[in-house]
Amino acid sequence: xxxxxxxxxxxxxxxxxxxxxxxxxxxxxxxxxxxxxxxxxxxxxxxxxxxxxxxxxxxxxxxxxxxxxxxxxxxxxxxxxxxxxxxxxxxxxxxxxxxxxxxxxxxxxxxxxxxxxxxxxxxxxxxxxxxxxxxxxxxxxxxxxxxxxxxxxxxxxxxxxxxxxxxxxxxxxxxxxxxxxxxxxxxxxxxxxxxxxxxxxxxxxxxxxxxxxxxxxxxxxxxxxxxxxxxxxxxxxxxxxxxxxxxxxxxxxxxxxxxxxxxxxxxxxxxxxxxx
Ligand SMILES: NC(=O)c1ccc[n+]([C@@H]2O[C@H](COP(=O)([O-])OP(=O)(O)OC[C@H]3O[C@@H](n4cnc5c(N)ncnc54)[C@H](OP(=O)(O)O)[C@@H]3O)[C@@H](O)[C@H]2O)c1
Numbered sequence: 001x002x003x004x005x006x007x008x009x010x011x012x013x014x015x016x017x018x019x020x021x022x023x024x025x026x027x028x029x030x031x032x033x034x035x036x037x038x039x040x041x042x043x044x045x046x047x048x049x050x051x052x053x054x055x056x057x058x059x060x061x062x063x064x065x066x067x068x069x070x071x072x073x074x075x076x077x078x079x080x081x082x083x084x085x086x087x088x089x090x091x092x093x094x095x096x097x098x099x100x101x102x103x104x105x106x107x108x109x110x111x112x113x114x115x116x117x118x119x120x121x122x123x124x125x126x127x128x129x130x131x132x133x134x135x136x137x138x139x140x141x142x143x144x145x146x147x148x149x150x151x152x153x154x155x156x157x158x159x160x161x162x163x164x165x166x167x168x169x170x171x172x173x174x175x176x177x178x179x180x181x182x183x184x185x186x187x188x189x190x191x192x193x194x195x196x197x198x199x200x201x202x203x204x205x206x207x208x209x210x211x212x213x214x215x216x217x218x219x220x221x222x223x224x225x226x227x228x229x230x231x232x233x234x235x236x237x238x239x240x241x242x243x244x245x246x247x248x249x250x251x252x253x254x255x256x257x258x259x260x261x262x263x264x265x266x267x268x269x270x271x272x273x274x275x276x
Pocket of ligand 1: 009010011012013014015016034035036055056057058083084085086087088107111138139140141182183184185186187188189190191193224
């Protein structure tokens with residue numbers, strides 16, 4: 001019997017859902033957070049090694065209550081935290097509502113910090129019990145390349161990269177590893193959610209872009225990888241003896257790497273060729 005538990009945030013859809021299923025298949029106990037309860041006949045909810053936690057990552061008290069539940073069940077050691085919950089708020093920097101750009105950071109950045117802080121006591125405890133606990137942050141290729149009209153999302157993922165490196169270096173003496181898994185475009189509902197959000201482009205100087213938004217994001221989604229590939233990378237990050245501190249999962253990885261190291265004005269040409 002397995003005594004290892006993993007907490008995955010945001011398991012309602014997409015990468016989180018596929019990752020939770022994958023970790024269950026591989027024998028872990030999984031604590032998965034959702035904001036709206038899963039249905040009773042949901043396959044995750046019915047799995048004997050799955051426990052549903054209810055929290056919005058912006059709600060510190062709710063996170064704490066969820067983690068307390070893991071501690072209270074006690075028989076299992078929390079050996080991994082996968083910070084997956086995230087949103088992508090598209091829109092021009094000039095015209096996007098304050099509530100929207102703040103939400104971007106509240107969820108992807110401050111929520112992730114809260115989950116780390118609340119779960120670290122349990123990770124330290126499993127370290128003391130002889131395990132090698134890990135935090136895996138789901139970052140993005142947008143954690144180092146910035147597409148126009150995705151700058152809020154991108155800057156939130158730049159922050160996730162910095163938090164990953166900082167926390168890894170802070171926790172090194174304690175033997176808790178912190179790594180990031182950065183997917184490129186992945187086939188999940190995040191794209192449809194973004195397409196539904198056009199308010200920042202409406203009735204302003206950026207409105208001419210509206211007809212391009214759907215085709216552009218549909219093409220990116222179609223060209224994306226299956227979420228299972230990201231789940232595999234997350235599993236490797238949780239279980240490899242020495243995991244890579246950062247891994248990029250995407251088609252044409254070489255292209256992203258090339259652009260990443262190109263001068264900024266060369267990068268400009270790549271991005272504006274696509275949206276203009
Ligand atoms: N898909 C891609 O192309 C791609 C590429 C690079 C990185 N990523 C990253 O991968 C992660 C997962 O995204 P996905 O593509 O799988 O999208 P998704 O299907 O939209 O899943 C996002 C998950 O995060 C949860 N979530 C959103 N806001 C939350 C909040 N305030 N508190 C708690 N949970 C919240 C969602 O729950 P609700 O259903 O309750 O909203 C959902 O479970 C994100 O961090 C995203 O940035 C995705």
